[in-house]
Amino acid sequence: MKFSEITGHEDIKKVLVSMADSGRVPHAMLFYENEGCGALSLAVAFVQYLNCKEHHDGDSCGECTSCHKVSKLIHPDMHFVFPVTSGAKADATSKPTSDSYVRHWRELAMQNPYFLESDLFKALGIEGKSGNIAVAEAKSILEKLSFSTVEDGYRSFIIWLPEKMNAEAANRLLKIVEEPPEKTIFIFITHAPEKVLQTIFSRCQSLRIPPQTKEEVAAALMKMTGTGEAEAGTIAGLSGGSIGKALSALRGREDETGFLDIFSDLMRASLSRDLLSAIESGEQMAALDSREKQKAFCNFAGECVRKIFMMQNDMGQIACVSPQETAFFSETARKVRPSFCQKALGFIDKATLLIDRNVNAKIVFCDLVNRIFLSV
Ligand SMILES: [Zn+2]
Structure with a gap:
């Protein structure tokens, strides 16, 4: 990734370029940002600039072999470290390290370098668990440092979320972070600088990556x-x-459009006494690709029922129904029984609870659909 491919952050880019050009590259840096503000892209672009022999006008060339490898995140001397825990996607080891998951990390970062913590844990298949940077990771870093570099340039360790590093791992790394071998840099990227162990924090030159306009x-x-x-x-x-948060909000909106289609199909099928179509809607709910999404759907369906309730009770103006949705909600509010909303909210709450407890989604949603079908 070239600096020019990163939106904004012109001042930071100048600082990084002048460090490299003057030959005063700190061996340990700490980038701190609110999540999704571009620190990872800047770190990668900096490594690319440092390793590009053809860099000019404040940017890497983007054409040489080194630039290609860095931008694809496969440069053999660029290492990524991030919090992990055991999970099904790890390449089998009893004590997983970042290397066990690196292909999933790479895939995510290539697709969206502004990813949020939740995006990463989802990509690694360890959502809901707490990942950390443990001593196995520190050993792996020290082992890599015991070999010479593959190419003739900088060796870099980009350590994402050092606030999740435990004290034992930090202790193992202190000496090397303070005095790494020549042309080795550590770039720590944190979202919570106050939680980074003081022993690490004090050895780094800090750089604040500000929110973007x-x-x-x-x-x-x-x-x-x-x-x-x-x-x-x-x-x-x-x-x-935060570009990362904006991207996440956009995905949420897209999900909601899909959710509304499923919910409105269910209501139409139920009101027209078409049980087969109603069951099909239940299958679509069960097919949503994660438990998180299934719970998000339940949440969304609950909101829809509240809107129907408000329309039934002449509170349409505060129901926050968009103009495109008005026809569906007002028609549904007119047709369903007065008792429907209260019952439906109870059914949806129960479904959410069962999904949370890992009950088979097909059974939960089939039951939910049946109950809604019978109470419209
Ligand atoms: Zn280059």
């Missing part, structure tokens, strides 16, 4: 996803200057 976030959204200007602007305004 609303315009920069909107521009990045349009470029990365093809979102229209108006929608990008709205989402950017709510993102707190």
